[in-house]
Amino acid sequence: MIQCEGGVKLKKQEALGLFRKLLLGRLVEERIRKEYPSDQIKTAAHLGIGGEAIPVGVGHCLPKGTKAFGTYRNHVLYLSMSDDVDGFFAEMYGRLTAPAKGKAGSMHMCSPEHGLMATSAVVGTPIPLAAGAALASVYRQSRELAVVFFGDGAVEEGVFWETLNFASLRQLPMVFVCEDNGLAIHTPTSERQGFRSIPEAVAGFNCHVASGDGSDLQGVIALTREMLKRMAEEPKPGFLHLTYLRFLEHVGPGEDFHIGYRRRPTPEEAERLDPVRRFEKELLQDGYSEPELEAIRIEVARQIDRSVAQAQQAPLPPASELYTDVVTG
Amino acid sequence: MSSKTLTYREALNRALVKEMEADPDVFVFGLDVPDHKRIYGSTKGLVEQFGARRVFGTPLSEEAMTGVALGAALSGLRPIHVHIRADFMLLGMNQIANMASNLRYMSGGRLRLPLVIRAMIGRGWGQSAQHSKSMHSIFAHFPGLKVVLPTTPQDAYSLMRSSIRDDNPVIFLEHRWLYDIAGEVDEECVIPLGPPGVLRAGDAATVVATSWMNVEAVKAAEVLAKKRGIELEVIDVRTVSPFQEDVIAASVEKTKHCIVVDHDWVFCGFGAEVAARISHRCFGSLKRPVERLGYAPTPCPTTRPLETLFYPSAVEIIRVVERMLDLGQTDLSDESFYSYEQRFKGPF
Numbered sequence A: 001m002i003q004c005e006g007g008v009k010l011k012k013q014e015a016l017g018l019f020r021k022l023l024l025g026r027l028v029e030e031r032i033r034k035e036y037p038s039d040q041i042k043t044a045a046h047l048g049i050g051g052e053a054i055p056v057g058v059g060h061c062l063p064k065g066t067k068a069f070g071t072y073r074n075h076v077l078y079l080s081m082s083d084d085v086d087g088f089f090a091e092m093y094g095r096l097t098a099p100a101k102g103k104a105g106s107m108h109m110c111s112p113e114h115g116l117m118a119t120s121a122v123v124g125t126p127i128p129l130a131a132g133a134a135l136a137s138v139y140r141q142s143r144e145l146a147v148v149f150f151g152d153g154a155v156e157e158g159v160f161w162e163t164l165n166f167a168s169l170r171q172l173p174m175v176f177v178c179e180d181n182g183l184a185i186h187t188p189t190s191e192r193q194g195f196r197s198i199p200e201a202v203a204g205f206n207c208h209v210a211s212g213d214g215s216d217l218q219g220v221i222a223l224t225r226e227m228l229k230r231m232a233e234e235p236k237p238g239f240l241h242l243t244y245l246r247f248l249e250h251v252g253p254g255e256d257f258h259i260g261y262r263r264r265p266t267p268e269e270a271e272r273l274d275p276v277r278r279f280e281k282e283l284l285q286d287g288y289s290e291p292e293l294e295a296i297r298i299e300v301a302r303q304i305d306r307s308v309a310q311a312q313q314a315p316l317p318p319a320s321e322l323y324t325d326v327v328t329g
Numbered sequence B: 001m002s003s004k005t006l007t008y009r010e011a012l013n014r015a016l017v018k019e020m021e022a023d024p025d026v027f028v029f030g031l032d033v034p035d036h037k038r039i040y041g042s043t044k045g046l047v048e049q050f051g052a053r054r055v056f057g058t059p060l061s062e063e064a065m066t067g068v069a070l071g072a073a074l075s076g077l078r079p080i081h082v083h084i085r086a087d088f089m090l091l092g093m094n095q096i097a098n099m100a101s102n103l104r105y106m107s108g109g110r111l112r113l114p115l116v117i118r119a120m121i122g123r124g125w126g127q128s129a130q131h132s133k134s135m136h137s138i139f140a141h142f143p144g145l146k147v148v149l150p151t152t153p154q155d156a157y158s159l160m161r162s163s164i165r166d167d168n169p170v171i172f173l174e175h176r177w178l179y180d181i182a183g184e185v186d187e188e189c190v191i192p193l194g195p196p197g198v199l200r201a202g203d204a205a206t207v208v209a210t211s212w213m214n215v216e217a218v219k220a221a222e223v224l225a226k227k228r229g230i231e232l233e234v235i236d237v238r239t240v241s242p243f244q245e246d247v248i249a250a251s252v253e254k255t256k257h258c259i260v261v262d263h264d265w266v267f268c269g270f271g272a273e274v275a276a277r278i279s280h281r282c283f284g285s286l287k288r289p290v291e292r293l294g295y296a297p298t299p300c301p302t303t304r305p306l307e308t309l310f311y312p313s314a315v316e317i318i319r320v321v322e323r324m325l326d327l328g329q330t331d332l333s334d335e336s337f338y339s340y341e342q343r344f345k346g347p348f
Helices: A011-037 A053-061 A076-080 A085-092 A128-138 A152-154 A160-172 A198-202 A217-233 A268-275 A274-285 A291-311 A319-323 B008-022 B045-051 B062-074 B085-100 B136-141 B153-165 B213-228 B246-257 B270-281 B304-310 B314-324
Strands: A068-071 A116-120 A145-151 A174-180 A208-213 A238-243 B003-007 B027-029 B078-083 B116-121 B146-148 B170-175 B184-187 B197-200 B205-209 B232-236 B240-241 B256-265 B291-295
Touching: A011 A053, A011 A076, A011 A085, A011 A274, A011 A291, A053 A076, A053 A145, A053 A174, A053 A217, A053 A238, A076 A085, A076 A116, A085 A152, A085 A291, A116 A128, A116 B062, A116 B085, A128 A145, A128 A160, A128 A174, A128 A208, A128 B003, A128 B062, A145 A152, A152 A160, A152 A174, A152 A198, A160 A174, A160 B062, A174 A217, A198 A208, A198 A238, A208 A217, A208 B008, A217 A238, A238 B170, A238 B240, A238 B246, A268 A274, A268 B170, A274 B153, A319 B085, B003 B197, B008 B027, B008 B045, B008 B153, B008 B184, B027 B062, B062 B078, B062 B085, B078 B085, B085 B116, B085 B170, B116 B153, B136 B146, B136 B240, B146 B153, B153 B170, B153 B184, B197 B213, B205 B213, B205 B246, B205 B314, B213 B232, B213 B256, B232 B246, B246 B256, B246 B270, B256 B270, B256 B314, B270 B291, B291 B314
Parallel strands: A068 A116, A068 A145, A145 A174, A174 A238, A208 A238, B027 B078, B078 B116, B116 B170, B146 B170, B205 B232, B205 B256, B256 B291
Antiparallel strands: B003 B184, B146 B240, B197 B232
16 A cells, blocks of 8 residues: 655645646536526536545646546536636537537536546446556557546446556556545445455555545645656556545535435535635645635635637527537548 | 359358458457367467467356457457357457447447457357357347348458458357358458348249348259249348348339248347338338248247247248239249258257
8 A cells, every 4th residue: 555655745826737737627616506496508417516626636746648437527627627617518508619519518528638538427437448548558568558437336336446457457547536425325335345445445446545534735736746656667557546525415415424424524524625625724724815815715706707608608509409419421 | 253152161261361361450369269160160370370378268257258349449449249059148248338339428429349259159059049149130229330141151251351450349140050061262352331232033022131041041942933923022131230222122112022031039129120211211102011930939949840930941932922912822842942950960
């Protein structure tokens, strides 16, 4: 198991850029929560509030040219890879101006031009695609990485183990990122998994394994950098296991602690498990000023306002769009 | 003229070699692809010529390997993923039905998926219920997939080349009884995915067939020509999806009769699709309702006498034609019907 010694040293622009990405993910999703009741966003949105540090932190460390794959809980991954807020909201509103002209919606966002190749609503399904991308990079004798983000529920599916086996057998340059929130829809790990822990179960394979706190952006970055360093020294796939708290319900804009299938975090826990608050506090402690952060907040909020307004005014796709993009040629 | 006589297996092999020589992005993988049997010989010589980077075996992980093919295709390669039996594709069905068929659409046309999935349809010498499915109607049901079933060596060669060059996912289904059939193959001949092929011209009735059923249909046509002096028109569908009905509809306009002989089950099958379309297109010309033949509505039995009954045959086709045309039953007692199994030695 890879242990991480010491933290990270972030340069100023880097730190503020990361804060912007975390905040963009958070504020975009808060905006979706606000807009949802108007019933204009008609797509099953699985919000990732609480989990932002994982795609932002891991993504920050991945070299250019990395091909990424993800799941239906992909908003922050999409935004952090593409920075395409206009396209994102156009897709949420199902508009013609969206990257997939509204055919993707929340669950199938992709941005191949920025390396986010595909995302899937069927748990576990994108995992082997990353292995295929890694295989293609070996085939072409390039060093490009592939990465796949998936939840802890995906580990219960055969295709996860099939892919882990193949990737470990062929020593493919790919990183498995397990975003573990301890829940699959509304069912806790204790009722789903017959092994002691995910990293322990994976440790029997010929790959590098690391586990850490996914709510801690700097910790995620340190762990990912250490993982990539090990992968460069000893070429094997990497498996990153990162835990986090899903603050909202499985799908939709609400909180659902009152249902009773899981416990509401204490205020101290909520503070610690909120990656945006946590990083903000660290920045302030490190000497960044409140006005610096406030300027970023204002810029991000304005961007979101513009993108939402644009999306709301954009045309819906014409009927002829139904039949395009099924096959090519 | 670059035409020469090749078996179906040689034609497939030739097509793979040609495309791999032409395009370094083409690679072939799947369980047993580089073993000593080489997928009925169809992948013979590939690993020697192109090396283990481009020709390799896999773990028994059908879903993951289908996903690997997809991921490689998304990265610009042209994978050919092989299954020794079509039945095993069911383990990869999630990737086929939820990803391969959808990704282009879900990405608004930004993704390209140039991959071929080859699979064998088993039959004879006890292939039984889990080594004999074809499932082309199931694959064709999903928009975004192309589905090809070549019958002749020429089609095997040309359609394989077209499939590899296609930028969409193609399911390529090969019947193992066709592997030894020899025929003229013109290596320059290009056949696009879509139009059917007319195997035999005639005016008495149109027989629309898939895969091995074309062999049975041609045999039925030969017997009826000799014994009754009537000519069946036999049309090999070749590509189930995209399905092009024009050639079939024109034929039915001429013959006024249509029989679909499908290498699959009848219920909810491809034959129903053809019957519905032809009934719609040729309603005023048809003298009889479209007839459908296919597997018996049972799982495939192992024992020979039951298996023979399970599949439609030339004899059954002859009997259906006779009923449609109000002919009496032809005496077939002196006819020897082609039975591949008499030559076929198992067990594989």
